[in-house]
Amino acid sequence: MPSPADTPAGPVEEGAGGGAVALRGVSLAYGGRRARVQALDDIDIAIGAGEFVTIVGPSGCGKSTLLRLVAGFLAPTGGTVQVAGAPVTGPGPDRGVVFQQPRLFPWLNVRRNIEFGLRMARVPAARRTARTRELLELTGLADAAGRRPHELSGGMQQRAAIARALAPRPAILLMDEPFAALDALTRERLQEEIRRIWQATGTTVLLVTHSVDEAVYLGTRVLVMSRRPGTVVADHPSDLPRAPDPRTEPAYLTLRESVAAAVRHAADPRKDPHVHPVL
């Protein structure tokens, strides 16, 4: 697998301008009146175009639900979700989604997986080919373009899924624990790559993770959610110097501890009673 330094950054893309996300008083309840699960309650978040927002919180607090709302897979039961100032009414090419499992089409090779959405959108062949080539370069998969998913490592499959999500030049990339199923070394490489891709494309990123380290390392902003019904209890900007490694910065350890304490408190408010929400 090539290192991030081996793969070209690719051109800066359009699309970043439409990447603002706003949730106002958003709540989401699953089920009917009898088996109602209140997953989210009164969420207020404003995310600017080009931010890299990581979302961390206890299991079952509604992190995936929040992403599904922005993706347009779910409609809120209260409040409004807006993208680029317009209400979200369903999925759209302005939002790319990457899940924990790559979910590639097993009968298509990498190139065809990446261009699938472009074919559906009837993008002319020449533009489709150029865009796919760009993404193969961007994700370091040029040599694997002709292989099918079962011939790839887990990390390569996930890079193909990221390339597929980026193909229509979405202004927003939604990632739901994208690295959780990967081994530690591959996870670290892909973390580097997603930061590089974010910088090259200017895409707004919302990334859900269980890992406080991943949240603090990757995000320019870290949101912590409470236990279900989930709401945002901490919102930390993170502008650590990237070189040589943000994790060697004293500020990293301070931020990591603040976020970890907020997550511990969110999981069980009786522990760490001195920790209060940071908003």
Ligand SMILES: Nc1ncnc2c1ncn2[C@@H]1O[C@H](COP(=O)(O)OP(=O)(O)OP(=O)(O)O)[C@@H](O)[C@H]1O
């Ligand atoms: N389709 C559904 N029907 C009913 N309840 C659901 C549904 N999907 C999720 N839930 C419930 O809503 C709550 C929030 O789920 P969600 O998957 O968003 O949490 P999460 O923070 O992403 O969880 P995890 O960290 O464990 O992946 C959970 O209690 C979950 O059981």
